[in-house]
Amino acid sequence: MAEKNYYDILGVKKDATDSDIKKKYRKLVRQYHPDVSDDPDADNKIAEINNAYETLRDKDKRSEYDAMLDNPFAAQGGARGFGGFGGQSAGGAQGGFRWEDIKDQFGEGEAFGGGGFRFDDIFSAFGRGARGSAGQSAGGQSGFDQFGGGFSQDSKGQDQHAEINVDLASVYSGDDYSIKLNVPVRQANGSVSYDNKTLKIKIPKGITDGKQIRLAGQGAAGIGGGKNGDLFLKVTITHADNIRLEGANVYQTVNITPWEAALGEKINVTTPAGTLGVTIPSNSKSGSNLRLKGKGIPAKQAGDLYLTLNIVNPEVTTDEAKQAYEQLKQAFANTSINR
Structure with a gap:
């Protein structure tokens, strides 16, 4: 059975509109979020869903991904095409199309749990990080090889977005919050593992509702020698009903x-x-x-x-x-x- 691509994961057609993709993403995240789902594989599913959405919601990334799907055997003359990634097919031939390779190159998604914060777009849509954050190399070049269409070796990891609830009293005084999350770490063989980490966050005094706190290097793992992406926490201020x-x-x-x-x-x-x-x-x-x-x-x-x-x-x-x-x-x- 063929592996699912990002469109299959979200349950949309390849010509789906941005609005359709966002609507289906929100529905799936609500369904499989670990806080509400009884599915034993909810963590993996939510990571897979988030990873697919991170690519398909960005016009440029989606265009590059579509090109890869349309031409999975683009590698010619030693150039790394969209489909090859230097891997082998089931029969051992070079340039085979493997879903695992696509996931490794595009970055693993991860559900951030605990600490009073949630995935972006679960309850509200908010801004994403700098465009192309998942495709910038350490030298500032695109993560996609401009000649062969493949990925460079030092692409920066994707930025991640989440939400943190902060009490109004903390906004008046400034406060320290601790959150627990799984931080993506790319291993030497290119695979991604996750380390449980507790992060201490300083809530700036006077921050207003909807502002974001940036945690450098706490986003998705980079590729090769590339840096990790950043984690952006959107602040939601909680307060009394009156x-x-x-x-x-x-x-x-x-x-x-x-x-x-x-x-x-x-x-x-x-x-x-x-x-x-x-x-x-x-x-x-x-x-x-x-x-x-x-x-x-x-x-x-x-x-x-x-x-x-x-x-x-x-x-x-x-x-x-x-x-x-x-x-x-x-x-x-x-x-x-x-x-």
Whole structure:
């Protein structure tokens, strides 16, 4: 039985659009991600899926890969063609087309687990590294031989992308995180193995949601003497449900009583910037914002903290409380409101 090519792995046709490829990739990653899949071979499958997608999502890499599939016996006169890779076919002939060789040359994918981060494109799509990162040699030349179409001996490994969840408090103070992952290491014979490694990551103070942290040399293994690719971690800031972020600005909903809103009082509010004393202006309305300048995320240009007031009416559970509301009703008998 013939080995599957990248299109077979993703379950798409060779003329599939970029959108179709991305859609099928997301579906497969959700299906086989080790955190949710019961498949005992989930790790290998997710690595295979990621490896295929890394090639097919890039226009240039996909074009080169298609050329290799169309002409697997391109090696002529000693030149290394797309299909040969210097390997042998099952019958021992030189220049045979082997799936293992293709995987070795294009780089192994790997599922990054643990540490609160996930593969890219599982939950959201985000930017990839410098174009051609998997095909740049140490000397800056393309990983593909410009004459024979084969691979150079010192191609840089592919950049990898993942996501890390960071608590909002860590963004305010800066913090150290530890993550565990399998780091690809290319052996002398060209095969790829994986070493379990714990990496300590410094979360920069003031980093905003969606920014990336670059870990040099922690991506896919290089070929020959080529350097490893880099690992880019997209930061997703986690926070309480009453908080939302807009860049470096932080919006926090704060519950207040009707008398605090009407009379104006000073209250203490627990915020990401610490416990702050805040004066509620008299006659405040629900939904209005109090701006605390510079109390947002401490980025290069610090954001502001906006406290969104939410007036909460106490429940009437006693006769005294009911009487108080009756008195309030009498006091404001002539008040009209828009309904």
